[in-house]
Amino acid sequence: MPTTSALRTYEVKTFGCQMNVHDSERLRGSLEEAGYAEAVDGRPDVIVINTCAVRENADQKLYGHLGHLAKTKRERPGFQIAVGGCLAQKDRASIVDRAPWVDVVFGTHNIGSLPTLLERSRHNGEAEVEILEALEVFPSTLPTKRESTYAGWVSISVGCNNTCTFCIVPSLRGKERDRRPGEILAEVQALVDDGALEVTLLGQNVNSYGVEFGDRLAFGKLLRAAGEIDGLERIRFTSPHPAAFTDDVIDAMAETEAVMPQLHMPLQSGSDRVLRAMRRSYRSARFLGILDRVRERIPHAAITTDIIVGFPGETDEDFEETMRVVEASRFASAFTFQYSIRPGTPAATMPDQVPKEVVQERFERLVALQDRISFEENRAQVGRTVDVLVSVGEGKKDAETHRLSGRAEDNRLVHFAPGAESPRPGDIATVRVTHAAPFHLLADEGPIAVRRTRAGDAWDRSQADSCGVPAPVGGGAAGAGAGRPVSLGLPTLRIGT
Numbered sequence: 001m002p003t004t005s006a007l008r009t010y011e012v013k014t015f016g017c018q019m020n021v022h023d024s025e026r027l028r029g030s031l032e033e034a035g036y037a038e039a040v041d042g043r044p045d046v047i048v049i050n051t052c053a054v055r056e057n058a059d060q061k062l063y064g065h066l067g068h069l070a071k072t073k074r075e076r077p078g079f080q081i082a083v084g085g086c087l088a089q090k091d092r093a094s095i096v097d098r099a100p101w102v103d104v105v106f107g108t109h110n111i112g113s114l115p116t117l118l119e120r121s122r123h124n125g126e127a128e129v130e131i132l133e134a135l136e137v138f139p140s141t142l143p144t145k146r147e148s149t150y151a152g153w154v155s156i157s158v159g160c161n162n163t164c165t166f167c168i169v170p171s172l173r174g175k176e177r178d179r180r181p182g183e184i185l186a187e188v189q190a191l192v193d194d195g196a197l198e199v200t201l202l203g204q205n206v207n208s209y210g211v212e213f214g215d216r217l218a219f220g221k222l223l224r225a226a227g228e229i230d231g232l233e234r235i236r237f238t239s240p241h242p243a244a245f246t247d248d249v250i251d252a253m254a255e256t257e258a259v260m261p262q263l264h265m266p267l268q269s270g271s272d273r274v275l276r277a278m279r280r281s282y283r284s285a286r287f288l289g290i291l292d293r294v295r296e297r298i299p300h301a302a303i304t305t306d307i308i309v310g311f312p313g314e315t316d317e318d319f320e321e322t323m324r325v326v327e328a329s330r331f332a333s334a335f336t337f338q339y340s341i342r343p344g345t346p347a348a349t350m351p352d353q354v355p356k357e358v359v360q361e362r363f364e365r366l367v368a369l370q371d372r373i374s375f376e377e378n379r380a381q382v383g384r385t386v387d388v389l390v391s392v393g394e395g396k397k398d399a400e401t402h403r404l405s406g407r408a409e410d411n412r413l414v415h416f417a418p419g420a421e422s423p424r425p426g427d428i429a430t431v432r433v434t435h436a437a438p439f440h441l442l443a444d445e446g447p448i449a450v451r452r453t454r455a456g457d458a459w460d461r462s463q464a465d466s467c468g469v470p471a472p473v474g475g476g477a478a479g480a481g482a483g484r485p486v487s488l489g490l491p492t493l494r495i496g497t
């Protein structure tokens with residue numbers, strides 16, 4: 001690793017999905033291992049933009065950002081700009097054609113090369129563009145600087161073997177590559193040893209995990225094996241695919257205490273005709289059957305989804321089918337998207353693109369329907385007692401309202417009054433839900449109980465490290481109390497955007 005970069009500072013800006021946020025943790029880890037430090041003064045020597053090609057107008061946003069950075073580049077000798085992620089994988093050298101002041105372009109398959117590319121660009125005084133067609137090093141084997149002390153992500157696979165016609169992922173992230181279970185479990189164990197209580201297993205299509213080494217039941221087995229790890233209290237995963245979601249996974253979820261009662265199950269459309277055009281191989285009846293079986297085994301499961309409105313050729317009847325399936329599904333919440341053309345995808349050149357005003361009108365009806373259902377489902381939570389893993393950065397108004405925030409077991413966002421024994425991020429607060437809103441729950445009576453955890457201790461240590469105060473080590477519930485730095489749980493960690 002290069003050492004000439006010592007004392008140089010960096011900032012990573014992240015766009016897009018959880019996969020990108022996780023990749024940014026690897027980018028930070030790789031940079032820090034190479035001697036860089038995270039900028040704390042807003043004046044980094046290196047800015048890294050981890051781009052997304054899935055979201056609408058991604059390229060306009062990127063070039064808008066780069067336009068602003070051109071001035072900094074002119075004014076500050078030694079300032080470097082690196083662009084990575086899906087849009088970089090897609091646009092490659094055309095990024096330096098359009099923005100010649102960019103120093104480094106790297107793709108989704110070589111995030112570990114960033115420090116070397118930065119050094120090479122500084123040394124040679126010219127832009128370095130390196131895009132690989134396939135993965136050389138599995139990203140999870142790179143050093144990581146984690147965003148959170150109490151929760152972490154672990155990639156189980158990258159890439160996707162499906163060919164959904166609206167999606168650019170297969171062409172940018174390649175075919176599915178699975179990590180071996182032993183490696184995944186070792187990484188989960190390392191996170192737990194570091195203080196994490198919660199792990200989210202990450203892949204473009206988690207339940208096809210095992211396809212590469214020929215075990216169709218591998219994902220359910222992985223959930224069960226992770227559930228055996230001592231100290232791991234919460235296991236989540238994203239995203240499954242309805243086509244390959246089999247009952248052994250539902251059984252593993254129901255029978256593994258640490259797997260949380262939550263499922264993100266992308267519907268995309270309720271119309272079988274549109275699903276066919278999207279090249280999604282399940283149909284709405286199968287989708288609803290999965291939800292029934294999940295709820296039968298896990299009665300309080302909160303199920304969320306993704307839906308695209310206005311896919312090419314979507315008729316009024318197709319859209320009414322989506323409304324019907326959404327009504328029947330009782331999702332806790334939904335990410336709803338208006339279809340827009342993504343260059344490079346098969347759907348981009350399909351005939352019968354739906355006019356913008358029609359998409360808008362359907363979208364508003366769908367959002368209104370889902371908001372009503374979310375509110376009804378949240379109201380049904382009032383009076384329940386839930387365990388909240390206290391988090392940072394999730395309650396934007398916490399400082400004003402004097403509340404803390406976190407996630408219940410089913411991943412619902414809960415804002416709560418801290419009570420006498422203010423829990424730290426990473427601690428577990430047991431609260432009674434007193435009010436519901438469409439997008440969160442409130443618990444205004446203060447916690448019934450607070451469990452101080454290893455994750456809370458890890459949070460204390462990270463806070464003490466960052467301000468130079470020596471931290472007490474160990475403890476958990478037994479170690480709580482006198483002499484411990486008091487944390488108000490206010491957001492201070494930077495969360496990727």
Ligand code: SF4
Binds near residue numbers: 160161167169
């Ligand atoms: S399953 Fe479909 S939407 Fe998901 S990553 Fe693969 S191709 Fe894209």
